[in-house]
Amino acid sequence: MSPLAVSPLPESSGDSEDFSDPSAELRDLNLEPLALFIRSVAVELRNRQKKCLAKVVKGLDEYKKHLLSVKQWIQDEKQQAELLLVSMKNLSDLLILQNKIQESITNQHKAAFIPDNPPKSxxxxxxxxxxxxxxxxLFMESTVRAIRFMN
Known part of the structure; x- marks a missing residue:
């Protein structure tokens, strides 16, 4: 066996400068801008969530009109259409309560799908x-994705 060469350790003076104090570095940092940034991001995320859920409620309300006319047109499967309407109403009410949306929900009117216009043929x-x-x-698929993303 051959002897290993060992290099001598550097001599330390034992001064406190040799060892950095992490708490001193933390005291020197100004964390206020970081805290403000985190708060602004949190507020932005909450606003996005509220807007997203408001759009979901608006969409559910819009499809409610269309499903009422579909229910009138379909004679043999009325029970399924009624269950779908009840489920949509429950989901819509739940989302409204969750976000405490006080504003009235406006409906988009598309000429091609106005339920009052009966089909000609x-x-x-x-x-x-x-x-x-x-x-x-498609709307429900995107709603499920949005709700999963928020959770």
Whole structure:
């Protein structure tokens, strides 16, 4: 076995400057700008969440009108349409209570899908039903994604 060469350790004077005190560095930092930044980010996230849930409630209210007309057009599956309407109403009420939204919800009016306009033909009726239900499915998918993101 060969002997290992050991280098001598550097000599320390034992002064306090050799060892840095982490608490002294923390005292020198000004954390107020960081705290303000964190608060502003939190407020922004809360505002985004409120806006998102307000849009969800607005969308549910809009689809409620369309589903009422779909319910009138579909004779043999009225019970399923009624259950869907009740579920949407419960979800809408829950979101309104959760965010304490006091403002009235405005509805978007799209000429093509106004429920008061009866379809002129069987084809128009089937097309309206298909488009309304497909748009509702897409809306609910994005709603679920948004709620998962918020949680």
């Amino acid at each position: 069987v084809w128009d009726k089937q097309l309206k039903i298909h488009v309304i239900l497909r748009n509702l499915a």
